[in-house]
Structure formats: structure tokens, C-alpha cells
Amino acid sequence: MSIEKILLDHGSGGKASQSLIAELFLPHFQNPILASLDDSAVFDIKEDRIAFSTDTYVVDPIFFPGGNIGDLAINGTVNDLAMCGATPLYLSAGLIIEEGFSALELKRILKAMGEAARKADVLIVTGDTKVVPRGAADKIFVNTSGVGCIPQGVNISGHNACPNDKVIISGTIAEHGITILTQREGMTFESRIKSDTAPLNHMVCEMIAQNDHIHALRDPTRGGVGTVLNEIATQSNVGIRIYEEALPIRKEVSAICELLGFDPLYIANEGKLIAFVGPDVAEKVLETMKANEYGKDASIIGEVVDDSPGRVFMKTRIGGTRIVGMLTGEQLPRIC
Amino acid sequence: MSIEKILLDHGSGGKASQSLIAELFLPHFQNPILASLDDSAVFDIKEDRIAFSTDTYVVDPIFFPGGNIGDLAINGTVNDLAMCGATPLYLSAGLIIEEGFSALELKRILKAMGEAARKADVLIVTGDTKVVPRGAADKIFVNTSGVGCIPQGVNISGHNACPNDKVIISGTIAEHGITILTQREGMTFESRIKSDTAPLNHMVCEMIAQNDHIHALRDPTRGGVGTVLNEIATQSNVGIRIYEEALPIRKEVSAICELLGFDPLYIANEGKLIAFVGPDVAEKVLETMKANEYGKDASIIGEVVDDSPGRVFMKTRIGGTRIVGMLTGEQLPRIC
Numbered sequence: 001m002s003i004e005k006i007l008l009d010h011g012s013g014g015k016a017s018q019s020l021i022a023e024l025f026l027p028h029f030q031n032p033i034l035a036s037l038d039d040s041a042v043f044d045i046k047e048d049r050i051a052f053s054t055d056t057y058v059v060d061p062i063f064f065p066g067g068n069i070g071d072l073a074i075n076g077t078v079n080d081l082a083m084c085g086a087t088p089l090y091l092s093a094g095l096i097i098e099e100g101f102s103a104l105e106l107k108r109i110l111k112a113m114g115e116a117a118r119k120a121d122v123l124i125v126t127g128d129t130k131v132v133p134r135g136a137a138d139k140i141f142v143n144t145s146g147v148g149c150i151p152q153g154v155n156i157s158g159h160n161a162c163p164n165d166k167v168i169i170s171g172t173i174a175e176h177g178i179t180i181l182t183q184r185e186g187m188t189f190e191s192r193i194k195s196d197t198a199p200l201n202h203m204v205c206e207m208i209a210q211n212d213h214i215h216a217l218r219d220p221t222r223g224g225v226g227t228v229l230n231e232i233a234t235q236s237n238v239g240i241r242i243y244e245e246a247l248p249i250r251k252e253v254s255a256i257c258e259l260l261g262f263d264p265l266y267i268a269n270e271g272k273l274i275a276f277v278g279p280d281v282a283e284k285v286l287e288t289m290k291a292n293e294y295g296k297d298a299s300i301i302g303e304v305v306d307d308s309p310g311r312v313f314m315k316t317r318i319g320g321t322r323i324v325g326m327l328t329g330e331q332l333p334r335i336c
Numbered sequence: 337m338s339i340e341k342i343l344l345d346h347g348s349g350g351k352a353s354q355s356l357i358a359e360l361f362l363p364h365f366q367n368p369i370l371a372s373l374d375d376s377a378v379f380d381i382k383e384d385r386i387a388f389s390t391d392t393y394v395v396d397p398i399f400f401p402g403g404n405i406g407d408l409a410i411n412g413t414v415n416d417l418a419m420c421g422a423t424p425l426y427l428s429a430g431l432i433i434e435e436g437f438s439a440l441e442l443k444r445i446l447k448a449m450g451e452a453a454r455k456a457d458v459l460i461v462t463g464d465t466k467v468v469p470r471g472a473a474d475k476i477f478v479n480t481s482g483v484g485c486i487p488q489g490v491n492i493s494g495h496n497a498c499p500n501d502k503v504i505i506s507g508t509i510a511e512h513g514i515t516i517l518t519q520r521e522g523m524t525f526e527s528r529i530k531s532d533t534a535p536l537n538h539m540v541c542e543m544i545a546q547n548d549h550i551h552a553l554r555d556p557t558r559g560g561v562g563t564v565l566n567e568i569a570t571q572s573n574v575g576i577r578i579y580e581e582a583l584p585i586r587k588e589v590s591a592i593c594e595l596l597g598f599d600p601l602y603i604a605n606e607g608k609l610i611a612f613v614g615p616d617v618a619e620k621v622l623e624t625m626k627a628n629e630y631g632k633d634a635s636i637i638g639e640v641v642d643d644s645p646g647r648v649f650m651k652t653r654i655g656g657t658r659i660v661g662m663l664t665g666e667q668l669p670r671i672c
Contacts, residue, residue, distance in 0.1 A: 013558025014602070014663025037571070038494050039419040039554060040389035042486065045381070052483055053376035054428035058466045058473075083375040092390035094479045096432070130394045130477075133669055137394075138472040143430045145481035147388055150378065158374050218375060222349025235373070266350070327350025333469055 003103040011097070011131030020129065024107055028114030033090070033125040041125035043090060047149035051086035053077055054145040060334040062109070062139055064183050066176075066194030069142050070112035072270060072336065075199045076221065077144040078120040082201040083217045083273065085156035085208055086148030088120060093127040094143035099134045109140065120199035122146070154208055160215040161236035163306035166282035168275045170203070170289055171196070171297040172248045173225055177267035178256050180335050191252040198271030203292040210288050213278030220274055221336055223327045226265035228274055229312045230326045236276075240312045242302030242324070265314075266327045268335045276304060339439040347433070347467030356465065360443055364450030369426070369461040377461035379426060383485035387422035389413055390481040396670040398445070398475055400519050402512075402530030405478055406448035408606060408672060411535045412557065413480040414456040418537040419553045419609065421492035421544055422484030424456060429463040430479035435470045445476065456535035458482070490544055496551040497572035499642035502618035504611045506539070506625055507532070507633040508584045509561055513603035514592050516671050527588040534607030539628040546624050549614030556610055557672055559663045562601035564610055565648045566662045572612075576648045578638030578660070601650075602663045604671045612640060 003023055009016035026034070033041050057073040067075075074091065081088040093113065097106065117124050175196040182193065200219065207214055216236065220228040225247075233240045249264055257264045271294060277285045282300060289295030302314075312324040339359055345352035362370070369377050391412045398405040410427065417424040429449065433442065453460050511532040518529065536555065543550055552572065556564040561583075569576045585600055593600045607630060613621045618636060625631030638650075648660040 008669045009665055011558075011669070012663055012665070013604075014563050014665070015661075016664070017559075018662070036493065036495065037567075039416040040387040040422060040482075040484070042385065042387050042420055042422075042493075044384045045386050046384055048380045048382060049378065050381050050386075050483070051376040051378050052426055052428060052462055052481075054430045054462055054479070054481055055464045056430040056432055056466050056479060058432060058468050060472075080375040084378055086376060086378075090388055092388060092481050094390045094392040094430075094481070096392055096394060096477055126389055128391045130392050131669070132394050132474065135471075136396075136474040136670070137477070138468065141432055141466075141473070141477070143390070143392060143479040143481075145388075145390055145428050145430070145479075146376075147386065147483060148376070157372065157378075159372065222347075223353075227350050231373075268349075325351075326354070327348055328352070329345055329348070329350070333344045333347070333467070334472070 006097045006101040006103060006106060006131055008099050008131050011129055024110055028110045029124040031123045033123060045149050049150040051081050051084045051148045051150055053080040055080060056141060056143040057336055058141050058334050059180065059336050061183055064179055064195055066179060067197040068109055068112050069140060070109035071116035072197045073142040073144045074113050074116035075197050075270060077146040078122060078199045078201050079219045081146050081148040082204040083219055085154040086150045088122045088146055088148040088201050090125045091122050091144050091146045093124050095129045096137050096141040097129065097131050098137045098139050099131055101139055120201055153212060156214055156217055158216050158218060158232050158235040161232050161238050161276040161304050162215055163238060163304050164279045165215055165276040165304040166279055166300050167240060167242060167302040168277060168286055168298055169301050170273045170295045172250050173269055173272065174249060174253050174257065174264035174267035176270040177332055177335055178253050181332055193252055196269055196271035198294045200273050200294055203289060203295050206288050206292060207285055211281045213281045214275060216276040218274055220269050220272055222268050224266040224268055226324045227327045229324060233312050234310050237309045239305040239308035240302060241305050242314050244314050244316045246299055246301045248297045248299050265324060270336065342433045342437040342439060342442060342467055344435050344467050347465055360446055364446045365460040367459045369459060377426065381485050385486040387417050387420045387484045387486055389416040391416060392477060392479040393672055394477050394670050395516065395672050397519050400515055400531055402515060403533040404445055404448050405476060406445035407452035408533045409478040409480045410449050410452035411533050411606060413482040414458060414535045414537050415555045417482050417484040418540040419555055421490040422486045424458045424482055424484040424537050426461045427453065427458050427480050427482045429460050431465045432473050432477040433465065433467050434473045434475050435467055437475055456537055489548060492550055492553055494552050494554060494568050494571040497568050497574050497612040497640050498551055499574055499640050500615045501551055501612040501640040502615055502636050503576060503578060503638040504613060504622055504634055505637050506609045506631045508586050509605055509608065510585060510589050510593065510600035510603035512606040513668055513671055514589050517668055529588055532605055532607035534630045536609050536630055539625060539631050542624050542628060543621055547617045549617045550611060552612040554610055556605045556608055558604050560602040560604055562660045563663045565660060569648050570646050573645045575641040575644035576638060577641050578650050580650050580652045582635055582637040584633050584635050601660060606672065
């Protein structure tokens with residue numbers, strides 16, 4: 001009998017859990033490592049240097065233009081691994097499901113996870129599902145953790161940005177956050193804004209293959225571009241100057257931000273990265289990024305300066321300079 | 337200013353998130369890998385063979401005799417790694433916190449996580465915190481994932497149990513589940529029953545160091561001893577016979593089970609393991625387990641038989657034989 005609603009039984013660890021796994025999970029995640037169904041996944045990694053990351057997704061709504069909580073969760077952890085220069089290899093999936101959740105919706109989420117994993121060339125090798133009574137969680141939360149290997153010679157960290165580095169963003173900003181916001185508020189702008197959720201690991205791999213002057217990478221998710229630039233400025237103890245007019249942003253996203261009073265610098269992205277690269281190779285890296293489907297709108301947005309360590313400022317369109325602080329307060333809860 | 341309540345801000349990824357991490361997390365989890373605060377933790381593992389596991393904890397109540405959701409989450413993933421013969425090394429922590437949750441309670445949980453990690457000799461190297469609006473989650477959920485290395489020559493899996501193997505349990509059963517149940521229902525038995533949550537990795541290490549005839553290990557958490565025995569019987573395609581009178585159980589736990597009509601075979605344990613070992617080494621392995629603080633009540637409870645593959649049966653105290661099935665239905669939601 002096919003499952004229609006997720007019940008407490010399905011999280012019991014007993015017979016119903018096994019049916020859930022066999023009927024819903026395995027068809028989308030099939031691989032020999034997962035299939036052994038031991039307490040841990042076991043695999044070989046030849047490289048010594050390992051990257052390990054975790055992220056939990058509580059996005060509301062769980063389905064949105066451009067994706068759902070499933071592919072968002074896969075891409076998010078893939079990208080966190082890639083931002084350290086790692087090749088993402090193996091992911092885990094930990095689900096918390098509210099009793100009564102639709103099995104059909106769960107299937108859509110698992111399907112998106114499976115497809116996103118295939119696209120990013122990673123395997124989902126281990127998992128866990130808990131079902132909590134109605135009201136104890138809102139629909140579904142997804143944790144993904146991931147393991148990757150770092151090729152020899154790669155040394156990318158938020159601590160490594162250097163004066164004169166160019167700051168490159170891989171594309172237009174603020175799309176994920178604005179998509180979620182407009183969906184949640186039931187705003188029916190006649191627009192085609194959708195989440196930018198995407199796996200960036202292949203683009204990073206191409207960037208790394210080409211040269212070894214990529215110093216820092218980070219994906220501006222929660223907190224947006226403004227917060228991430230501040231993180232790097234602090235970690236690397238450098239100043240960062242960006243140019244407002246260089247920031248790529250879609251007209252409709254910019255318009256909604258203006259209408260609602262949001263600063264796109266603090267709105268979440270889920271398929272963008274910011275790269276800090278040596279000035280001599282910046283144009284070449286930019287070219288490589290533009291050749292990738294997820295980097296076609298890449299552009300240089302600023303540079304690292306050696307005064308004002310720990311601070312970020314922006315040359316505005318009208319010629320002024322303003323300090324870009326970290327996000328303070330919460331603009332949009334449950335954005336990812 | 338010290339944090340009193342967890343607010344949505346604390347999950348924003350911005351300034352408040354940084355304060356939360358600096359004030360509450362880092363003091364308990366301090367280590368150089370975590371301190372780099374990049375998108376992934378980066379470390380070296382010399383062994384090629386890696387184990388990787390994930391588990392989410394939604395236990396209710398979050399504080400209980402013997403532990404809280406924090407040490408439960410650390411021990412759980414440490415044990416999942418150990419059950420594959422791995423040496424657990426690095427853990428991640430993914431928290432979902434309900435808006436308004438007490439910072440004091442969060443500190444107690446994080447302190448327990450830090451202490452449990454030190455006891456198990458693992459480092460918490462990466463993490464993520466999401467805060468959801470009031471009512472969207474019940475207090476706090478904790479995901480831990482973990483990475484360990486498997487020493488050369490170790491080959492332990494639920495698929496490896498062999499006919500004639502002895503089945504050893506590391507101690508008295510059903511304590512975690514009965515503790516949670518009695519707490520939740522406000523039952524005030526005059527008893528000292530407490531959760532058995534504990535890290536089993538050091539005991540496993542001692543067992544492995546001694547001999548290479550340990551075929552399968554599993555910790556009987558959700559679903560209990562009955563369900564785990566069925567899993568192994570199915571995975572290894574063998575029959576398993578256990579003896580009711582050999583099952584170690586505290587008198588008071590047994591009494592509560594009888595009173596409430598629960599079968600202790602299906603009640604969760606959080607600091608026990610079941611080992612399948614070659615018959616020639618069983619006594620020696622038992623001795624090693626008994627010498628460890630978490631194995632002092634270890635006992636041989638049965639053996640693997642070559643008829644009835646996939647089935648588990650129990651010789652009862654009164655001399656009969658009954659089939660032990662998998663757990664059907666859900667006895668106790670949010671047990672772990």
C-alpha cells in the first residue's frame with residue numbers, strides 16, 4: 001500500500017520507517033554506499049585533506065519558483081564545500097517531518113534532492129528521518145551535511161584575501177530572498193523572479209584548475225553580499241571597496257527592493273559566490289566564470305584595499321562613499 | 337550585553353548570529369578547526385577509509401535524568417560511527433531553535449555537547465543555527481553529523497553476521513526510553529532510572545584492538561533490541577536466537593514496562609551496543625567489554641543460527657519460543 005501521509009510510525013525506526021525508506025527515499029537516492037544501510041556510510045577518500053560542512057534548511061514556503069527545500073538543501077551544502085576549494089563528494093540528509101505531512105510533497109522534495117545531487121555529482125550516502133507530532137514542527141526541515149576532498153595545493157579561505165585582490169561576484173544578486181519574500185506575502189508581481197539556487201562546485205573547479213591565485217570564496221546566502229564582505233574583511237583583516245554601479249541586479253529585483261525598502265546587499269542568494277582573486281588573474285577568472293552557466297553575469301565589483309582593515313565601503317552611484325556594515329536585525333526569517 | 341532569549345536575529349547570519357556564536361558556542365566547542373569559521377571545516381585524515389553518519393534529535397523533554405538533548409546528540413553520532421568500527425573524529429552541529437528559547441537552557445545544552453565531545457575524544461568543527469518563529473518548532477532540535485576513519489583491516493557491517501556467532505549486549509536494556517516516557521508523563525516513580533546515553537567508541541576500540549572476529553555491531557536506539565536484531569538478521573540473511581532470561585534489565589525498568597504494557601525489546605537505548613562475534617572469541621570479547629565502564633553488565637544473549645534466515649526468535653523464561661518481529665507502530669514519539 002502506498003504511503004499517503006507521513007505518520008509518527010514512519011519515524012519509529014521500525015517497520016514503517018523501513019517502508020518509508022524503501023518506498024520514498026531509495027528510488028531517488030539509489031547508490032551502493034547508501035544501499036548498505038549500516039549506521040554510517042563507508043567510503044574511500046584518497047586525498048588527505050577533507051572538508052566537512054553542515055546546514056539546516058527551514059525555508060517557508062517549502063516550494064517556490066526556482067526550486068524547493070530539497071534542491072536548496074543539496075545545493076547549499078555542495079556550495080559550502082566548494083567555497084573551501086573542496087570537491088564535494090558525499091552528502092547526508094537529516095529530515096524532521098511534521099506528522100500528517102503529505103507523502104506526495106515529500107516525494108517532490110526527495111526527487112528534487114536526488115536530481116540536485118546528480119547535477120552536482122555528489123551521492124547522498126546516509127540519512128535520518130524523525131517524525132514529530134502535529135504542531136511540533138512546521139511541515140519539514142532538512143539538514144544536509146557533506147564531505148569533500150581538497151586537491152593538493154589548493155588553499156582557499158576567508159582568511160586569505162590580500163590587498164589589491166579583485167572582488168568578483170558570479171551573477172545578479174538578491175533573487176532567492178526576494179522570491180521567498182514575495183511568495184510568502186502572496187505578492188503577485190507580474191515578474192519572472194525565481195530563486196537562484198544552484199550548485200557552484202563545477203564552476204569553482206574550473207576556476208581552480210585555471211590558476212592558483214584564488215584566495216577566498218564565499219557564497220552570500222543568509223545576510224547577503226554585505227554580510228559576507230564584512231566577514232572576509234574581518235577574517236583577512238583587510239578593507240574592501242565595492243562600486244554600487246558594478247553590482248549586477250535584475251531590474252525587477254531592484255524595483256521590489258525599492259518598493260519594500262529592502263537593501264539588496266543584505267538579501268540572501270543561493271546560487272552565487274564572491275571570489276577574491278589576485279589582480280593579475282582577475283580578468284581570466286572572470287572569463288572562466290562567464291563561460292559557466294552559473295557565472296554568465298559575473299562581474300568585478302570592487303577590490304581589497306590596505307587601509308581600513310575590517311571595513312567595507314561602497315562608492316555609490318551618485319559619487320559618495322558609504323560604509324557597508326553587517327546585517328543587523330533579521331530582515332526575513334526562514335529564508336533558507 | 338549577555339543574551340537572555342534566542343531571537344530571530346540570532347539566526348539571521350548577520351551581527352546577532354556572530355554574537356550568539358562568540359558568546360554561547362565557541363566557549364564550549366573551542367578548537368582551531370572550528371575557530372577558522374569558514375564555510376566548511378578543513379582537516380587531514382590519513383586513513384583512506386572514511387565513515388560518515390547523521391542523526392537528528394527531537395527528544396521531548398529536552399532535559400531528563402542522565403542527560404539532555406545535547407549530550408544525547410553527540411553520543412548518538414559518535415556511536416553510529418563506532419558501530420562501523422570507525423574511530424569518530426569530527427562532528428558537526430546543526431541547531432533549529434524556536435524563537436524565545438531560553439539562552440540559559442541553550443547554554444546547558446551546549447555545555448553538555450562540549451563535555452560529551454571531550455569525553456568521546458571528538459571535535460565539533462562546524463555548525464549551523466536556524467531560529468524559527470514561535471510555534472514553528474518545539475523548543476530545540478539538534479542534528480549532529482560525524483566523520484571518522486576506519487583502521488586498516490577492520491570490516492564490521494550489519495551484513496557480516498555469521499552462523500554460530502555469539503550475540504552480546506553491552507548492558508541493561510530499555511533505560512533511555514523508559515526514562516523519557518516517565519518524565520513526559522510526569523510519573524513520579526520513586527526510582528533512579530536514568531537515560532543510559534553514553535559514548536561507546538572507546539569500548540569498541542578496545543574490542544577491535546583485541547581481535548578481528550567482530551563481525552557486526554549496532555546500537556539498539558529507536559526500535560530497540562528487537563528491531564536491531566531483525567535488521568541484522570535480514571541484512572546478513574541469518575537467523576538469530578536469543579534467550580529471554582539472558583537479557584539484562586534492571587528490576588525497576590522491567591516493572592514499569594510490565595505496569596504500562598511495554599515490551600522492553602522495543603524500547604530505545606542510547607548507550608548500549610549489540611555485537612556479533614565469532615564463537616571462539618566471544619568470552620574474551622565479553623571480558624573486554626566488562627572491563628569498560630559502559631560494558632560492565634555485558635552478557636551473551638544468544639547466537640546466530642543457520643536456519644530461518646531473516647528471522648529472530650526468543651526462548652522465553654517459561655521454555656517456549658516466540659518470534660521477535662520488528663517494531664510495528666510507534667511506541668514513543670520523540671524518544672531521541
